[in-house]
Amino acid sequence: MKTSIEEKFSEFYEKWVCQLEEYLTFLVQDYTHNSDYENLVAKMTTHHKNYYKFKWAAAHEDVCAFFSPVWLTPFETACLWVTGWKPSAVFRFVQSLRLTGAGLVDLTEEQVKRIEGLRVKIKMEEEKVEREMERQQVGMADRRMVEMVKLMRYGGGGDAVAVVAVNGLLSGLERVMKMGDCVRLKTLKGLLDLMNPKQCVELLAAQSMFHVELRKWGKKV
Numbered sequence: 001m002k003t004s005i006e007e008k009f010s011e012f013y014e015k016w017v018c019q020l021e022e023y024l025t026f027l028v029q030d031y032t033h034n035s036d037y038e039n040l041v042a043k044m045t046t047h048h049k050n051y052y053k054f055k056w057a058a059a060h061e062d063v064c065a066f067f068s069p070v071w072l073t074p075f076e077t078a079c080l081w082v083t084g085w086k087p088s089a090v091f092r093f094v095q096s097l098r099l100t101g102a103g104l105v106d107l108t109e110e111q112v113k114r115i116e117g118l119r120v121k122i123k124m125e126e127e128k129v130e131r132e133m134e135r136q137q138v139g140m141a142d143r144r145m146v147e148m149v150k151l152m153r154y155g156g157g158g159d160a161v162a163v164v165a166v167n168g169l170l171s172g173l174e175r176v177m178k179m180g181d182c183v184r185l186k187t188l189k190g191l192l193d194l195m196n197p198k199q200c201v202e203l204l205a206a207q208s209m210f211h212v213e214l215r216k217w218g219k220k221v
């Protein structure tokens with residue numbers, strides 16, 4: 001049985017992905033005016049910001065739901081990195097588009113160099129998040145042990161100790177989740193800032209298509 005937060009976010013997420021698929025039909029088209037590409041980038045940026053705004057508000061009420069998301073298929077869940085997509089994966093989209101000739105073929109040497117510099121920085125940010133996640137996991141074990149000892153030794157004070165321990169765990173998980181999300185947003189913004197509007201749309205189209213198709217595949221499995 002789903003919690004109220006799981007119900008609410010499941011409904012939101014399904015609508016969000018449907019909207020993403022609608023945007024995708026526009027992302028894969030060619031346009032004459034640069035302003036058309038700029039408008040699409042603005043719409044997609046807002047779409048992603050709305051996702052994180054809703055996610056953070058829901059996670060504040062029930063962060064555990066985002067570490068075992070019932071709104072995702074098992075296939076999608078297998079691809080998760082700290083409650084979302086792994087930032088460094090986007091750089092593989094850039095590489096794949098260029099190698100296959102499907103997009104970003106007009107990136108300059110300077111752009112490629114700066115993208116590589118961003119990739120290195122993002123990799124370091126990912127490792128920082130992973131270390132913090134590991135620290136939280138170690139802390140979970142430590143807190144459980146402390147709680148058990150106090151429950152055994154002091155009996156009546158156990159409930160209060162449990163509440164403090166659980167609140168600490170949840171705050172830590174929420175912090176790690178937001179750290180991961182911030183790296184995702186930093187990656188997307190960093191890449192878009194290095195590209196012209198047409199290139200931005202090509203990248204967003206590839207990322208969106210992967211996201212939409214991954215969900216479709218997951219529902220078929």
